[in-house]
Amino acid sequence: MIQGISIYEILTLTSIIFFIGLYGFLTRKNLITMLLSIELIFNASAINFVVINKYLFPENLQGVFFAIFIIAVAAAEAALAIAIIINLYKLITSVEVKDTETMKY
Amino acid sequence: MERIIFYILALIMIVFAIKAVSSRKMLRSVIYLLFVLMGIAGIYFLVDYTFLAAVQLAVYAGGVIVLIIFSVLLVHHIELQLDEATLKSRISAIVLSLVGGGLTLFTIWTYQFSPVENYKAIEVADIGRGLLSYGDGGFILPFEVISVLLVAVMIGAIVIAKGKRLEQ
Numbered sequence: 001m002i003q004g005i006s007i008y009e010i011l012t013l014t015s016i017i018f019f020i021g022l023y024g025f026l027t028r029k030n031l032i033t034m035l036l037s038i039e040l041i042f043n044a045s046a047i048n049f050v051v052i053n054k055y056l057f058p059e060n061l062q063g064v065f066f067a068i069f070i071i072a073v074a075a076a077e078a079a080l081a082i083a084i085i086i087n088l089y090k091l092i093t094s095v096e097v098k099d100t101e102t103m104k105y
Numbered sequence: 106m107e108r109i110i111f112y113i114l115a116l117i118m119i120v121f122a123i124k125a126v127s128s129r130k131m132l133r134s135v136i137y138l139l140f141v142l143m144g145i146a147g148i149y150f151l152v153d154y155t156f157l158a159a160v161q162l163a164v165y166a167g168g169v170i171v172l173i174i175f176s177v178l179l180v181h182h183i184e185l186q187l188d189e190a191t192l193k194s195r196i197s198a199i200v201l202s203l204v205g206g207g208l209t210l211f212t213i214w215t216y217q218f219s220p221v222e223n224y225k226a227i228e229v230a231d232i233g234r235g236l237l238s239y240g241d242g243g244f245i246l247p248f249e250v251i252s253v254l255l256v257a258v259m260i261g262a263i264v265i266a267k268g269k270r271l272e273q
Binding site: 001002003004005006007008009010011012013015016017018019020021022023024026027028029030032033035036037039040043046047050051054055056057058060061062064065067068069071072073074075076078079080082083084085086087089095096 | 106107108111115118119122123125126127131134135138141142145148149151152153154156157160161164165168169172173176177179180181187188190194195197198199201202203205206209210213214218219220221222223224225227231232235236242244247251254255258259261262263265266
């Protein structure tokens with residue numbers, strides 16, 4: 001644990017980052033910037049796993065494993081999402097959300 | 106000392122997170138996200154999970170950000186500015202985030218956590234043993250599932266990104 005820092009302060013920080021990511025996800029109109037907001041949300045939740053593991057259950061390592069799995073899944077998700085975005089750009093030369101109705105078939 | 110470092114990191118992360126979701130240049134918002142991810146690696150270093158910090162730096166700062174930068178360069182004109190959301194949708198998003206954040210913070214601050222004093226660093230060998238053990242608290246099955254998932258994603262990304270043009 002961090003000397004002089006309580007769990008409340010870290011959880012406050014991660015909640016703020018999570019809801020900044022949520023704000024970005026709701027207001028952005030572009031697929032790539034929406035992906036950035038999702039990355040913010042993923043990272044905030046990964047810190048929560050790690051910090052709760054460190055502060056409350058230091059004898060187990062479950063939080064670390066979950067953080068590793070979150071990082072792996074987020075990397076996979078980013079790769080797949082970018083493949084889809086590039087394919088979409090080839091089809092309609094745009095990555096705006098309002099232009100993406102060609103995916104619906 | 107750790108306290109000061111934590112507050113500096115927190116300030117950097119919040120400022121750059123806000124800039125990342127509100128900047129109108131796409132490449133800049135990716136770089137701002139890079140600073141946030143590095144701050145998160147700093148938090149992992151502060152809680153003595155150095156392996157996780159290294160993974161964070163290698164996979165996120167090294168991998169995902171480069172991937173996103175390449176895709177931005179491929180699909181977006183650099184000097185183009187992003188469309189801004191309408192004032193109404195921005196206000197409703199801010200209200201929604203503030204209400205959700207306030208509710209979460211209220212729940213966190215009223216809950217009584219009982220932290221355990223500890224300053225021992227974990228070793229990478231413990232993480233490896235935990236990931237590969239099939240005993241109590243072992244994570245061998247999720248580990249294998251993740252490796253299958255990574256292969257599936259690799260093949261899927263290649264197949265999807267090859268694609269077809271519309272006129273064909």
